Amino acid sequence: MNRRRIISWAVAFLALVACNEAGRLIAAGLHLPVPGTVIGLLILLAALLVMRRVPTPLREMTVFLLAHLNLFYVPAGVGVMAYLALVRQDLWPIIVALFLSTFLATLAAGLAFHWTAKFVRDDESGT
Known part of the structure; x- marks a missing residue:
């Protein structure tokens, strides 16, 4: 180089x-x-x-x-390993929060797509 x-x-x-x-x-x-x-x-x-x-x-x-994006995850992995005892202690709340937030984000994205598609469909039929 x-x-x-x-x-x-x-x-x-x-x-x-x-x-x-x-x-x-x-x-x-x-x-x-x-x-x-x-x-x-x-x-x-x-x-x-x-x-x-x-x-x-x-x-x-x-x-x-x-x-080389995977190298940016190394500090987060080291942080999880450093606090492994704390993560293990709160594992179930973490799992529930991850699944609930994923479900809510998916639901919000689906509703936003549905409303946008409805708005676009209504707009196209009005012209």
């Missing part, structure tokens, strides 16, 4: 970090109930829409990060 490519990847990574940090600062500064990472992604999306393209170094960096 040549020096120019390494520098372009570093700049692309810094752009991703800058969007993330800008979103975090906006969310904290305005006391928004939205995570800063979501706002950072919206900032990145707006920038890409304005540019009307994805720069090659940014595309390469994101492909690299997505290819």
